[in-house]
Amino acid sequence: MTLRVSVVGASGYVGGELLRLLLWHPEVAVIQATSGRNAGRYLHQVHPNLRGRSKVQFVHPDRLEPCDLLFLALPHGEAAQAIERYAGLAPRLIDCSADFRLRDPAVYARWYREEHPAPAWLDRFVYGLPEVSREALRGVNYASGVGCNATATNLALLPLVQAGLVDEQRPVIVEIKVGSSEGGATSSESSHHPERAGAVRSFAPVGHRHTAEVEMVTGLTNVHLSVTSVELVRGALATAHVFANRPVTEKDLWQAYRAFAATQPFVRIVKERQGIYRYPEPKILAGSNFADIGFTLDETTGRIVSICALDNLMKGAAGSAVQCMNLMAGFVETEGLDFPGLHPI
Amino acid sequence: MTLRVSVVGASGYVGGELLRLLLWHPEVAVIQATSGRNAGRYLHQVHPNLRGRSKVQFVHPDRLEPCDLLFLALPHGEAAQAIERYAGLAPRLIDCSADFRLRDPAVYARWYREEHPAPAWLDRFVYGLPEVSREALRGVNYASGVGCNATATNLALLPLVQAGLVDEQRPVIVEIKVGSSEGGATSSESSHHPERAGAVRSFAPVGHRHTAEVEMVTGLTNVHLSVTSVELVRGALATAHVFANRPVTEKDLWQAYRAFAATQPFVRIVKERQGIYRYPEPKILAGSNFADIGFTLDETTGRIVSICALDNLMKGAAGSAVQCMNLMAGFVETEGLDFPGLHPI
């Protein structure tokens, strides 16, 4: 039986990517897509790649009707403010914002500098990264989204964390290079093309909010994120510098990464001795739900560099959300997510 | 019954794109992929987006075995030189090169400055653009490929040609802006990133060989191509300047374009009064088989600007080839070609 879904906040980039995935998903029918500004326009007038696929028009959020599952792709804080309303409209919710990712309201308050507007709901949401909560997501009703940079970082670190290899005495430094779509669909002075093109901009050298998500998922407490914007639209590359807590060989690391990736349909290990693509590369993942992970070891110093590439709008947002939907609704986990990315691009 | 296909010249960009399409095509099994240089390597070691999809390894071209259909994606001239061999290996051939596109050996000789090596074969090949030879392609055994720039130009011009609107006394000027993947997978001084990045390079202001294909398909004789390389990997935009042979209105043009696009599953008309994507834009077509066409009219001067955007590796090469295969083998024409492109990208 077809799952009837709607997307709230559908004119943003995550909303558009949800629509692309859902309109081609064999088990799903897209019922409504809301947008305050674009009510009445056809989907393809905002997301031109959808031209010819659907006759759906954006509706004003006030006209949202009941359905089987609601995707919320709203600006920070809006989902939490109106969570009761959304929960009244659909038995299942997947919220792509940061509103329901953290379990601890105190942690939320520290990083987002305000009290959580609906703390009682935090426990009802399962963290929406199947790579860490697959079993908990099966059949559940509420899933959070994931932070794109948090996900790149988490997937870089988890193989080492799960293998117990991280020296927690020494800082874990994670440098994340990101594309401009992370800033969303609204233009600003800093996204003006002549300024943003070719930039290598220190966007968040310290204090990135996704740190909270990384600490929650990995359990690490000595982890430091730094985000730099580079010339790219889609994509993120996390480069994590980890010191091992005991002497390790490359073979040990292969074992750790293989153990982690073995059960993950969208995680691939990329580590080649030759060729151009020796490590994970975000550009070939545009539109794909894969997270590619790789590593290298500095044998002299014991530094492990663990690398994760992904498409911030896919595995870092809409792709993981659809993967969650598949698990929640009992579909095949990979359904609708098989686009492999392009080469060259 | 599954169609058993092989790709000859599979390490190039068109070959890689064919593999991407064929590995996900529900009616097809990829039997072999040949590459002289890469024999023994896995497909994903050359085309990293295919990682995890297939255990096929490149084989040396000498080891090519019989199959149901052969895709030839070879450098200029190689298919024609060995056409008897390939025809002996498979009942069906789709050749992506320029070797079998032109019907007239004299035209071939004029543009390619050499006698055609297998002129007797020219008549056996149907020109592989379903938009102009759909019925002829159904069930046929041999199809040529298409030139990427020729296709962008042809699809820009055909709506006007078929509506009988072109003033042939005045020159038709077509400026085509192209990405770097048109140059193929082999590096050269001129493709070196520091030189090619950000370039606006007059690649072929006159004398472009695809002119022959445009003359053959459109029947026009006063058409002039000019190709400029811009910062882009995939994509081509043809901007055709045509003067009407009688007073026309925008409504007449809408009629002409709609008449042309109505029967074409991969042709969309893009003409919006507002928004960012008012005309066809190649970047949102990366990976897609759509050709978007649009137009505008300078009412003061009677100049019509007709615009076509496409992905040179898809509708301009591998996508059209797979579409031909679908027609030749009796599959649904659009099978395996439903990726809509990405936004943003």
Place this chain on the structure above:
Amino acid sequence: MTLRVSVVGASGYVGGELLRLLLWHPEVAVIQATSGRNAGRYLHQVHPNLRGRSKVQFVHPDRLEPCDLLFLALPHGEAAQAIERYAGLAPRLIDCSADFRLRDPAVYARWYREEHPAPAWLDRFVYGLPEVSREALRGVNYASGVGCNATATNLALLPLVQAGLVDEQRPVIVEIKVGSSEGGATSSESSHHPERAGAVRSFAPVGHRHTAEVEMVTGLTNVHLSVTSVELVRGALATAHVFANRPVTEKDLWQAYRAFAATQPFVRIVKERQGIYRYPEPKILAGSNFADIGFTLDETTGRIVSICALDNLMKGAAGSAVQCMNLMAGFVETEGLDFPGLHPI
């Protein structure tokens, strides 16, 4: 004696480029730079490349004081509205906008769809392209700016026009590929990086206002402009398609181009048989005042392709303006304009 100059509208891109040129100009002192929005900020807080060079702060336009020469770099229409005020503040004016470029108020009205606010002033301004009005500019008090796309087109066409080679019966089609800085410093939906990056956008396929400037400068009446935005910040490339009015050889064309370039310190002929840079390339002109021109001839059809590359903010705006200043003030024409551009870039 040092020329005391001020820049009105100094926070825009043309204003910033004027400041860069003037702050390093040996004969000039920058007295004031106005900006409504940025009053009180240091120049480098808006134009970061000027950091460390000047302690000047932007002042509000109302606080503009008398000086020797005023550069006006204002949005369309503003200079004309207040021309009496500016003329009262300085004996010499160089206006970079389109307000005083056209001599004929009727032509202005047709292209800008409004009556000129100060038609009596049109005759007092000399058209600010030294390549066409060098002698008229010497010692004069008022010079207009130039349109960037008009200048690229004019410099592509003038060698042929001056040699009397243009067949005026056949249309002259000019395709201009432009970077994002042509849109100015104010961000918009269409300049948002995820949308603008990698675009090949049909910005003005017909109806470009600079057509008026081209007609005025070249005297041609059958000339048709088309502007396409490509991935580039600075730079414009005009590709002009001209049919000769009599049989011509490449040697005739060399003669025509050499005759034109001989007396122009900032015009270079680029036409090489080998290497990467065979034709004019805008990317290597970033920051330079050169306009590079080149050509090729299709001997079969008589089509001449004439190509001009320039930096739209330099030869297409601020560079030409400073060159005008040099002529008006009796300085060496090339003073302060010797930056050659970078390679690679």
Place this chain on the structure above:
Amino acid sequence: MTLRVSVVGASGYVGGELLRLLLWHPEVAVIQATSGRNAGRYLHQVHPNLRGRSKVQFVHPDRLEPCDLLFLALPHGEAAQAIERYAGLAPRLIDCSADFRLRDPAVYARWYREEHPAPAWLDRFVYGLPEVSREALRGVNYASGVGCNATATNLALLPLVQAGLVDEQRPVIVEIKVGSSEGGATSSESSHHPERAGAVRSFAPVGHRHTAEVEMVTGLTNVHLSVTSVELVRGALATAHVFANRPVTEKDLWQAYRAFAATQPFVRIVKERQGIYRYPEPKILAGSNFADIGFTLDETTGRIVSICALDNLMKGAAGSAVQCMNLMAGFVETEGLDFPGLHPI
């Protein structure tokens, strides 16, 4: 009296940049430029930005003649192999390669995996970064070049090192984002535009040879470099993560950075609370000799992020070399190096 200089290895990118600087340098005459492959060609046929400036033609290296000062811009190892010959041709040498940067032959052997071919010469060369060896460079005859990534790293770290703020117990992690010109002028598979464009490529996550230069200049031993290639032609951004050895405030850091920058004509501190350019940004430094440095402090964790941006071909190579020449020859240190970079770009 004009200094007569020649450039050996002048067809590479560093060679080309040296020529650009030297041809406009008021105290210098360029006598010869050598290139094996390009002998007989004009400079502008390789470096198109130099068109119209010089009639010099490349000569074969065997035809190199005596002069006052030789710049060596050769591939790794070549300067050291032939150092006696070069020293016989000119009393002064500036070598841009890595051959004479390290003082200790054992360190050289460890990082370059071969014995130094001319160890006796190591002591005669002064390390060519005026920011660390200005006084030693005055009047000296032999100066080494600098590593581009080493220089970005050193200038990020030196303010903290000189202020005695670095906790050497905790690792210093430096992530350097670099453009494609760092790979030099020779094309390769990995520099092929369709592969390199838009890449975020883990070029040297561990084991970067410039580590040796950083250890030598800063005296730090627990410093770890990681280099990632991004979409950019010129430019490098080093992001250094340093933990303070005692509680520090932002004010302490301002003091440290100001103390370092005060005496350096080409070092600017960039740290703004608002605007787009809050931290050093390499793109606005293209062609400039400035190194911009900035910092931020994570007060919760004591992590200092120190950032340096530069143009790898200028302050990271040719610019520093010309600055050395100025010091060696007794010219004004900043002579010929006043280009401020462009905005926008």
